[in-house]
Amino acid sequence: MPFKLYPETARGKADHGWLNARHTFSFSSWHDPEKIHFGVLRVLNDDRIAAGMGFGMHPHDNMEIITIPLSGSVRHRDSMGNEGTIGSGEIQVMSAGSGVTHSEFNASRTDELSLFQIWIFPDTKNVAPRYDQWDYSSKEKNNIWTTLVSPQSVGEGSWIHQDVYLKTGRFDTAETVHIHTRGKGYGLFLMVIEGEINILDQSLGARDAMGIWDEDSIPIQCTKASRLLLIDLPMNT
Structure with a gap:
């Protein structure tokens, strides 16, 4: 069975005082030639940002950028004129396309912010930049997946310029859930957020991950109550 493990202990580390980051894939000054990307998934950063701190205005292009706050709130501003706050239970999606600048700060002056930032290679370059945020908290139910991101043609959750489905789920102890690839050329990236x-x-424990490809149905046994992140994606970039 073709799979690759991404242990929490093998992630890249960066501690800038105000930012404590863990990188599943090569990022910034941390480089591992065996961990450049998994299919179209280029970045999965696990960031903890100190109160009132964050990333000032900076540019991106030709990347689908997804931010998932785990605790706390993000204050967003961008060159398209969007401003707002995104909290736990919400998702932020930005198609950088032909070019965009943005800033992301911890909205709290007292509490740490914890978030995932995910970058996905787009299927079309130089599209018009776009921004979206969506509150999925009312959609979450125990022991089922909640789709946060899907391709534009599907219309579940927010959409991106790529044939990707991003889902989260909370599952009880002793629950068994099956995941499925879409066949040859597609894969699944699974991370344990908690549990x-x-x-x-x-x-696999908290923040451990696994990439799987060319498989059909794979059972997951939850040995503890768990929150999971699942990305269903094309393997060819």
Whole structure:
């Protein structure tokens, strides 16, 4: 069975005082030639940002950028004129396209912000930049997946310029859930946000991840109550 493990302990680390980051894939000054991307998934950063701190205005192009606050709130501003705050239970999606600048700050002056930032290669370059945010908290139910991102033609959650489905789910102890690839040329990237699972005879704990490809149905046994992130994606960039 083709799979690749991404242990929490093997992630890249960056501690800038105000920013404590963990990188699943090569990013900034941390480079691992074996961890450049998984299919069209280029970046999965696990960031903790001190109160009142953040990233000033900076540019991006030709990347689909997804931000998922885990605790706390993000204050966003961009060159398209968008401003707002995104909290836990919401998702932010930005298609950088032909070029955009933006800033992201911890909206709190007292509490730390924890978030995932995910970058996905687009299927079309130099599109018009766009921004979206969506509150998915009312859609979440125990022991089922909630789709946060899908391709434009599908219309579930927010959409991006890529044939990708991004889902989260909260599953009870002893729950078994099956995940499915879409066949040859597609893969699944699974991260344990919280909890502990067993998959393909591997035990994964908090922030451990696995990439799987060219498989059909794979059972996940939750050995503890778990929150999971699942990205269903094309393997060819």
